[in-house]
Amino acid sequence: MNMEILDLGEDKSLLLVDDDEAFLRRLAKAMEKRGFNVEMAGSVAAGKAIATGRPPAYAVVDLRLEDGNGLDVVEVLRERRPESRIVVLTGYGAIATAVAAVKIGATDYLAKPADALDVTNALLARTDGLPPPPENPMSADRVRWEHIQRVYELCDRNVSETARRLSMHRRTLQRILAKRSPR
Known part of the structure; x- marks a missing residue:
């Protein structure tokens, strides 16, 4: 590098x-x-x-x-x-x-x-060039999970409102929220 x-x-x-x-x-x-x-x-x-x-x-x-x-x-x-x-x-x-x-x-x-x-x-790093790509970037599953958690927090942990804003079924969201975060 x-x-x-x-x-x-x-x-x-x-x-x-x-x-x-x-x-x-x-x-x-x-x-x-x-x-x-x-x-x-x-x-x-x-x-x-x-x-x-x-x-x-x-x-x-x-x-x-x-x-x-x-x-x-x-x-x-x-x-x-x-x-x-x-x-x-x-x-x-x-x-x-x-x-x-x-x-x-x-x-x-x-x-x-x-x-x-x-x-x-x-x-x-010097600011005159692009930084190198991260050695250990987040997985796509982790990025998705982080986004869902962020919207959930912004909706004051209201599952129904979060599901509506994410255009997903409430039960699907509940299953996702019940699981541990992906790596």
């Missing part, structure tokens, strides 16, 4: 914002092994506080957090340190949110599950 990678340089500060504590710890440990000085935040409020007080050179921000939208952290970080490189992560890969993230100032956008290699490549 002939991907051009930026050098970390002097400032290796990295802010990780995610409300999934286990994922946050795993990613932090992996990023520390790659030479980053990691600070973790489990909420929008904590992420904004760090971005205001000690704006990092790099950031990885989850889109949907329990106390709000991760794009709020991206906005604060962009105001405080415009040159920072920011990757937005989400379990709900939608084109509209990807466009919103990039317009606000995110460098890249990755769908979960993203591993440390994907995140590192997104943070350090």
Whole structure:
């Protein structure tokens, strides 16, 4: 793979914002092994506080957090340190949110599950070319399942309304929702 990678340089500060504590710890440990000085935040409020007080050179921000939208952290970080490189992560890969993230100032956008290699490549890749394809893309079944889960959540977990919006039979939707997520 002939991907051009930026050098970390002097400032290796990295802010990780995610409300999934286990994922946050795993990613932090992996990023520390790659030479980053990691600070973790489990909420929008904590992420904004760090971005205001000690704006990092790099950031990885989850889109949907329990106390709000991760794009709020991206906005604060962009105001405080415009040159920072920011990757937005989400379990709900939608084109509209990807466009919103990039317009606000995110460098890249990755769908979960993203591993440390994907995140590192997104943070350090030069922006003048297309990024390489992911090493482990989501399966078509997983993408379908993620879309159904997203619409289900947007419909306040109302099965009948979700089925109507997805143009599928309610019982079929109930069977899909009862199963575990595909890989």
